[in-house]
Amino acid sequence: MTLRDYPTDPIKTLINSGATSNFISPSLVEQLKIPKTLLENPQVVRMLDGTISQTGCIWHQVQLVVLANGHSHIIPFLVCPIGNTPAILGMTWLTTESPLIDWQQGLVTFPEQVQIASKEEADPDPLVDLPPQYHEFAKVFGEEEFKVLPPHREYDISIDLVPDAKLSPGPIYSMMDAESKALKQHIDEELATGKI
Incomplete structure (x- = not known):
C-alpha cells in the first residue's frame, strides 16, 4: 500500500479476511513517526484458536490515507505487533471498500465509484x-x-367473480x-x- 502523507516505498501489506480489524506494526508507526490516538476502549486480540494474544491489549490506533488506483482511502489501523508483516488489512477494510482481487495476478482494484442519478427535471x-x-x-x-x-369498447372483457368463493392464500x-x-x-x- 502507498501512503499519501509519508514519503516511503509502498508498504507490503497482507489482506486477511480472517482478521476482524486492520493492524499496523508499532515499529512502522515509530519509523514513519505516525501520530497515534489513544483508544477509548482498549481492544483484546484473540488468536485463531480463541486464545488471547500474548501482546496484551491494543491501546492505540492510527488513521492513514492510502492511495490506490487513483483514489485515496482513509483507513484506521490498530497498532499491534504482527510479526514480520508491516500491515494487515482485515474485514473492516474489506467490507468498507469491497475491492476486486485478482488472485492469479496478485492485483487489487476497486470498482468504479457510481453515483445514483438524481431525479431529472x-x-x-x-x-x-x-x-x-x-x-x-x-x-x-x-x-x-x-x-x-380509455373509454369502454365492445371488445372489453369482464371478470365474473364467484360469490362467496374462498381465496387461496398467497405468499407474503x-x-x-x-x-x-x-x-x-x-x-x-x-x-x-x-x-x-
Missing part, C-alpha cells in the same frame, strides 16, 4: 427531440392522458422500507385516478 418542450411525423401522438405519452382510463413478500413507500405511493395514485 421534466423537459419543458418534449417535442424538440421527437420526429415531426410523431407529433400528433405526443399527447398519448403525456401525464394527463396517462391518468385517464418482504419489502424494504423504500419498496413499501413506493408501493403505497403507486396504490394511492392509482386509487386517486380511479384506475383501481
Whole structure:
C-alpha cells in the first residue's frame, strides 16, 4: 500500500479476511513517526484458536490515507505487533471498500465509484427531440392522458367473480422500507385516478 502523507516505498501489506480489524506494526508507526490516538476502549486480540494474544491489549490506533488506483482511502489501523508483516488489512477494510482481487495476478482494484442519478427535471418542450411525423401522438405519452382510463369498447372483457368463493392464500413478500413507500405511493395514485 502507498501512503499519501509519508514519503516511503509502498508498504507490503497482507489482506486477511480472517482478521476482524486492520493492524499496523508499532515499529512502522515509530519509523514513519505516525501520530497515534489513544483508544477509548482498549481492544483484546484473540488468536485463531480463541486464545488471547500474548501482546496484551491494543491501546492505540492510527488513521492513514492510502492511495490506490487513483483514489485515496482513509483507513484506521490498530497498532499491534504482527510479526514480520508491516500491515494487515482485515474485514473492516474489506467490507468498507469491497475491492476486486485478482488472485492469479496478485492485483487489487476497486470498482468504479457510481453515483445514483438524481431525479431529472421534466423537459419543458418534449417535442424538440421527437420526429415531426410523431407529433400528433405526443399527447398519448403525456401525464394527463396517462391518468385517464380509455373509454369502454365492445371488445372489453369482464371478470365474473364467484360469490362467496374462498381465496387461496398467497405468499407474503418482504419489502424494504423504500419498496413499501413506493408501493403505497403507486396504490394511492392509482386509487386517486380511479384506475383501481
